[in-house]
Amino acid sequence: MRRNSRSPSAAAWQRLYSTAKWKRLRERQLTNEPLCRFCLDHEDIVVATVADHVIPHKGNEALFFDAENLQSLCKPCHDSTKQRIELGQEVVTFGADGWPRG
Ligand SMILES: [Zn+2]
Numbered sequence: 001m002r003r004n005s006r007s008p009s010a011a012a013w014q015r016l017y018s019t020a021k022w023k024r025l026r027e028r029q030l031t032n033e034p035l036c037r038f039c040l041d042h043e044d045i046v047v048a049t050v051a052d053h054v055i056p057h058k059g060n061e062a063l064f065f066d067a068e069n070l071q072s073l074c075k076p077c078h079d080s081t082k083q084r085i086e087l088g089q090e091v092v093t094f095g096a097d098g099w100p101r102g
Contacts, residue, residue, distance in 0.1 A: 022064070029070045035048055038073055038074075047074065048072030049075055057069070
């Protein structure tokens with residue numbers, strides 16, 4: 001069950017998540033990258049269950065279906081990150097090379 005159906009535009013995006021194309025993409029992402037990327041940054045090994053969009057797609061189908069724009073996260077990481085984004089806070093993550101992503 002999704003809790004974050006507060007904004008009206010979220011409903012419009014919802015259909016994208018029910019497409020077969022997305023389900024294949026998500027499956028492939030979690031197979032290729034089975035561990036949570038954020039937890040790995042903190043040297044924690046946690047199984048990822050969410051294929052998250054690195055750049056918020058905001059309903060943009062090109063971004064939504066871009067495999068390069070996906071990262072694997074566990075649910076707690078996904079939810080806390082998304083919450084911060086919704087609150088309008090800047091979220092900066094760092095890549096393996098030590099530079100901020102995005
Ligand atoms: Zn995590």
